[in-house]
Amino acid sequence: MPESPKISSSEIGVLWITYQQNTMILRMLEYFIEHADDDQAKQILVDVYEDIKPYATKIENIFQTEGAAIPVGFKADDVNIGAPKLFDNGFDILFIRLMKEISMGMHTLNLNMCYRPDIVMMMRELTNITQRCYDKCTEYLLEKGILTRSPYVQIPKNVEFVQEVGYLSGFNLFKEKRPLNVVETAHLHHTIESNMVGMQLILGFSQCANEKEVKQYLGEGAAISKEIIKTISNILLDSSLQVPSTPGGNVTGSTVPPFSDKMMMYCVSLFCSFAIGGSSLGTAFSQRNDLVEKITKIMQDIFAYAHKGAKLMIQHGWLEEPPQTKNNKKSPK
Incomplete structure (x- = not known):
């Protein structure tokens, strides 16, 4: 070597x-x-x-x-x-x-x-x-009391095994959905926690963005985050679990941009990639079919939003291209 x-x-x-x-x-x-x-x-x-x-x-x-x-x-x-x-x-x-x-x-x-x-x-x-x-x-x-812990549940005293395939279902109209398990709860709590920070970030960015299209795009992102928080919160409430809240991270009234539109767009793009990855894990570890469907829909919405952002960045010349591999294919004559 x-x-x-x-x-x-x-x-x-x-x-x-x-x-x-x-x-x-x-x-x-x-x-x-x-x-x-x-x-x-x-x-x-x-x-x-x-x-x-x-x-x-x-x-x-x-x-x-x-x-x-x-x-x-x-x-x-x-x-x-x-x-x-x-x-x-x-x-x-x-x-x-x-x-x-x-x-x-x-x-x-x-x-x-x-x-x-x-x-x-x-x-x-x-x-x-x-x-x-x-x-x-x-x-x-x-x-400082700014971050809330995930919901507390009754400590398990016994080990149990799933007895019927209905454990995986969340769509039966004639049967009550089973409560969330702690693994599902952990991922849902994390989704809300990260989206609350992301929503505040995007709201602040949209308030001070220079380009009209960027301002509008960021406003759409804040609306998506709100909808995700609402959807996941309702799932927790259905299982009588507390919904996490973050009593910090307020947006001020300033409209003077501290960051370039290019950097704010990149930051939001990074958060989208993180959200898609986190949602993928949440889907992989969810054992209730209705959760998988809802999380998959969230991933689709985030992907579509990220794709729209990428096109906007290309339009303004802000999307730096990673180094490319050499194209060894000959152009057709």
């Missing part, structure tokens, strides 16, 4: 997407740090900023060494740290917690697609940083 193996296609892809996410989060953190009014929250934001900032440079150096084009990502002109505060009451930590949740999954997946020791080590380091930040955010939000 050579001392410095040539970078593989999957490693280029991993570094490219990590760079996009890393530079976006750095710009968001710069704004949140500037406007943090809680010392504990500000320290969390500063710590994660200092932890992840070197990795943008590391990725740039790898691309430069390999003779590859350095991605554009998101630069200083994508953030206006002097813009008034757009979010209040703990939203900065709610947002970073959700971003770190996305990053945890991404870094773990990326680790499985890397082979070069230096890139593998980078993904491991980013995974550790992400988990540490996620824990700090969760502890802070629980301490």
